[in-house]
Amino acid sequence: MATLSPYKLRIEGMDCAACALKIESAMQRLPGVSDVNVNYMAGTLALRFDQDRTPARTIEDKVKALGYTPIGTMAVEVRVPQRREHQPWWRENKGRLVLGTGGLLLLAFVFARLIPDWERWFYSGAALVSVVPFARRAVSGILSGSPFSIETLMTIAALGALAIGEPEEAAVVIFLFAVGELLETVAAGRARAGIEALIDLVPRTARRLRGAPSEIEEVRVDDLSIGDVVVVRPGDRIPSDGKVAVGSSEVNEAPVTGESMPVLKEVGSAVYAGSVNANGELHVEITRVASDNTIARIIHLVEEAQESKAPMARMIDRFSRWYTPAAMVVAVLVILIPPLVLGGDWMTWIYRGLATLLIACPCALVISTPAAIASGLAAGARHGLLIKGGAALETLGKVQTVAFDKTGTLTRGHPRVTNVMPVVGDESSVLARAAAVERGTSHPLGFAIVEAAKERELTLPVTFGGSIAVPGKAVTARLKDGFVSVGSPRHAAAMTSIESGLDDKIAALETEGKTVVVLLSGKTVEGLIALRDEPRLDAAEGVKRLIDQGIKTVILTGDNGRAANAIAALLGLDARAELLPEAKLAEIGRLRSTGPVAMVGDGINDAPALATASVGIAMGGGTDVALETADAALLHERVTGVADLIALSRTTLRNIWQNIAIALGLKSIFLITTLVGATTLWMAILADTGATVLVTANALRLLNHRSSE
CATH class of the missing domain: 3.30.70.100 (Alpha-Beta Plaits)
Structure with missing residues (x-):
């Protein structure tokens, strides 16, 4: 082979x-x-x-x-994104064709005024020369398997007009058709600009360090390698994905993720190509080359998405394959039936049949769906809403239920201190002593306690020796006044007696889905610290917006029922907890039986559920999993983005139906006026061109779609 x-x-x-x-x-x-x-x-x-x-x-x-x-x-x-070279319209092929056909039409008009007896021949010559490029394309299309192309219809109509003695109209029709093609080019260029704007986010050069810190060379971004360190000054765009090696600064990631607020970046923080450094110099170690950075992957995925057709686009394609030959049959019947059956004038009905041919051009109908889908995909990408295909964009607008994973999706994905209840001393002393014990720990709860102490700028007591951890029970360290431990309530109860009032407080906190640890000094309980993986700041708003759109919301999680129910109560949605992966898939299948379901997860442990849902949505700021696993990804990691996706889809679907109505409505009107003799050939081609321009312009409105901030 x-x-x-x-x-x-x-x-x-x-x-x-x-x-x-x-x-x-x-x-x-x-x-x-x-x-x-x-x-x-x-x-x-x-x-x-x-x-x-x-x-x-x-x-x-x-x-x-x-x-x-x-x-x-x-x-x-x-996969390095490349901007197309743009030329003035008059230098492109379609622009030259407009100038050529327009020039011939103008010459015919001038000479016809100078020598009126030869008027017919001047217009005939202009039409015959002008139609040649289109006739060649029509013949090539016929030989290549596209017999019912727009060029075929237009060529037949132009030659037919010449045959019945209407050379002026033939020349005008050809010129207007060339203008219509040029307008399509301009409109398509505007739609492409939505994606090319992303290409412009990445600078063309970078300032790379060479050896000593003072040695800096300017190189092309394409020449950067993994491990190179670049200097990013305040106001500069970051040239490729990387991590901060030196310095700290706020970085505006809005061009990439749609996140409106600057994000603080410190040593070790990940940064994305195209984001803007705000106020401090950063040294960034490159972790992805230009062809694989976040911007390049977004553009590549959007282009792939544009290649995949939505179900409605495939339906329109199938319809148009039958529509054009059927329209040609109708045109033939318009020519034959009135003269043969009703005794009509042959020239009159041939003229009307040719006008019917021009009205039947399918351009506006064929472009109605893909133009809207392409604009919708581009608009989403510019706001951090990455949708991987027209099918996903169409399905999102029909979703009836949104199922959320809990940890890392509705919540931050890591615990935070929510309550400090002192028994001995005050909140600051309890938190400081607990943080001293947990200092150096890798356990998420201990790390959260240390972070809380840092946020309050507390001074931690000195420890003597390292901490000793007993998994599932406690961490113990020696402070100046003796051994202190941070452990579970069960461990504390085994070590000493806990007052009933304190037991009630622990039970109340645990009912709220919080994890409680006890600070124990010897056999004395000094305080309680409660922690919980808290909801994202916009989670409640995101869920409310979905409910306002008439969409059912539910949590599907493997976490315990107490934690899941507590978060669900805070956010106002249902929860189904303690689901093993198989049970989660079965639950999604049950929900799908009542209508399309969107599953929102972090793109890692939720991959099977994302794949099983009608449409999978991954939370993730440009991560590989977020970009590759699901049907859509929220690059700004906001829960409100789910409602934005659905709103964008619904707006796009409305736009598609508007386009179809414009295309078929105008054709219907002009078909009627043609049959009653009120439409000329040039009006017929202008109607088709006008419908195409209107449909394209309507689709381009989607580029201005705004998501919630």
Whole structure:
């Protein structure tokens, strides 16, 4: 079996879904070519091919024959985002075509005024010359498996107009069609700008350290390697993903994650390419090269998402394959039936049949869904809402239940001190003595106690020797006044008697889902410290917004019922706790029986549940798992992002239906006016062009969609 080589080509002039379908059909007919994938939003063609059966040159020639311009092959294995080279519209092929057809039309008009007897011949010549590029593309499309292309309809209509003695209208139709194609190019460029804006977030150069701290060289970001250390001054953008090696500063991550507030970064903190350093110089050790940093991965995933079609887009594609030939049949019937059956004038009804052909052009209908989907995906990416495909974007708007994992999703993922109850001394002394015992510990509870003492800027007592930990019981250390331990209430009860009032306080705290530890000095209870994995700051708002949208919310967790119920009560949703992985999957299956379900998790231990749900949403600020596991990812790690995703999906679905209504509504109106003789050929093509422009402009409104901050 021959080895198939991957091949990727960037194409200019491919600006709508109909263009992509035409190229896809042509490629599929070439011998030895498979896995054809055309992305009109990115302007790329990707495939695998047998170079012995179909050389790369043949592929490029076929693209040219269809009327598009190959502008360079792309390395398949490299994912460094590249901005397209933009030229003024009059230098691009479609711009030159507008100028050419417009110039010929103007010349015909001038000469017709100078020599009126030759008017018909001047307009006929202009039309015949102008139609040649479109006729060549129509023939190439027919030979490549796309017989019912827009070029075919337009060429037939233009030549038909010439045949019945309407050369002026033929020339105007061709010119207006060229203008419509140019407008599609401009609109597609605006949609692409939504993604290319992400490319501009990453600086082109970086200041890399060489040996001594004072030696700095300016290098291209593409030349940075893992382990390099770069200097990021206040106001500079971070050139690639890394971790802070020296310094501390607030960093604005809004361009990457959508997080509106600057985030403090200290030694060891992770930073992302494209985020902006605010106020202090940082030395950043590079952990990802340019082709694999957060921005590059986001752009790559959004482009992949644009390649995958939503169910509604596939339905429109299937409909359009039948719609165009059916419209041609209708046009033929319009021409034949009135003269043959009703005795109508042949020239009148041929003219109306040609107008029907132009009205039947499917561009506006075909572009209605993919334009909206592409704009919705781009809008989400710009606000830290990464959606991996049109199918996921469409499904989100139909979700009836959102199931949350608890730890790390609705909560911060690590415990925090919530209560300090002194029995001896005050809160500060109890917390300081407990932190002294726990100093150096790796246990999450001990770490939280030490962090709480740091936040209060407490001075910790001196310990003599190291701490001794007995797993599940206590940590003990020697302070100046003797041995002190921090342990579980059960351990404390075994060591000394605990007053009933204190027992009641412990029980009350545990009922709230908190873990209680007892500070014990010898046999004296000095105080209680309660800890809990607290909800994220926006968790309550995020859940409320979902409920306001009419969506049922529930916690599915393997944690104990007491902790799950306490968090659920705080946030106002149901909880199903102590679920083993199999039970969690079964619960999602049960929920799916009543409608689409979204599962929100941290993207690591929730992977099976994310995959089983109708749509999986991962919480994670640019992590591999968040970007690769689920159908969507919340890069800013805000619970409100779930409601933002659903709102964006619903807005996109409304936009799609608006586009379909515009496309079919205008065609219906002009079909009626054509049949009664009120529509000219140039009005018919203007109606189609206008519908395409309106649909595209409506889809581009999604780029201005705003998520909650």
